[in-house]
Amino acid sequence: MNPETPNPFRLLHIDASARPGLSGQDRHGSHTRRLSRRFIRRWSESRPLDVVTYRDVGGAPPDPVSGDWIAAAFCPPARRDAGQRAVLAQSDRLTAELIAADLVVIGAPMYNFGLPAQLKAWIDNIVRVGMTFGFDRARAGEPYWPMLPPGKRLVILTARGDFGYGEGGRLAAMNLVEAGLKVPLAYIGLNDSDTVAIEYDEFGDDRLSASIAAAETAVDHLVGTLLANRRAGGQPSTTPFFATSPK
Template sequence: MSRVLVIESSARQQGSVSRELTQQFIANWQAAHPADQIQVRDLALEPVPHLDATLLGGWMTPSEQQSEAEKAALARSNQLTDELLGADVLVLAAPMYNFAIPSTLKAWLDHVLRAGVTFKYTETGPQGLLTGKRAFVLTARGGIYAGSGLDHQEPYLRQALAFIGIHDVQFIHAEGLNMGAEFSEKGLAQAKAKLAEVA
């Protein structure tokens, strides 16, 4: 039995293509792996605060010297990190906002990319500690960006995940969604076809 952690980051609850892709992923995965546990964390319904001095204090201040706010920030970071540590498969649903990922997803990453927990510094440089995990990234894009210099999603997420030891990463892009019906239908159909193969 594997544990699957799904991170939703679309600001929209209705009419969201990335959420549509996530629902198909979950349905396909459950059909192929009925014993697996799937946890969904929705960053729109439960926003994660952006990295600030309070969270840094929670990480770096000795426990006996922490303020109540720092303790709460550390507890939240620990919960998010524990969810990631316990997952065998990570699914990131990432609509493209202004050529990159939603700020809510960046905030989540800032909580879980933690020295000594998900990576460590060594004499030869940083080393990821989350080896053996798989990740799927489901994107929704108004234009067609894959492989272009305007795609700041895939390179960034590949680097961030590799930094913590997750190298087995598959991207599934639904592109051209705002380029008219023909492009939109084709982009969504291609993404759903790839999702059917993944499970």
């Protein structure tokens, strides 16, 4: 066994761009797919025995939640009939993938200031009562609590056409992408994250080239930092989403 890989790490790699190709390689290719592919390649070069699960929600979107889905999800598992179990089968698979993952790497384009509907559909399928969050209206204090196993980390690799969406930027207040991922994922217990962004896609000029180059450098640096932390046996901090501790 590779001495670098005493305990295989599990990565969940999600792409959400509606564009199938990769920028720099395919005409009209996706920047977020390019960054997520690079992240996973760099990681796997160092730790080839780690397990990568891939979900292309941009190419094969999960079904959005329906009335039947809601009724089944909020029905106690022991009382679900065969039809309800079938309605939840896809959501069960997506949720199991998230629960198993140590590191979640998401290529998340900005569409109309927020998440693509395909990625929102994934979120809606993995925020599951009794699986990723608990709810008890009779509970003292906060009636909700996160249920994901601790120690996971989120990497958001995003791209936008305009510029200035980063912290302190001219459009920062209109950027709903990072919050659209971080808030629901923290709610279920995934609190720690890093973000790398490409800007200027709509301009297609030197600023886009510079932004891509900077983002690729940042991805390489982030992989190096996360691998070093992992080698040192460090765990990411786990700031609880709610003030009250889980039951």
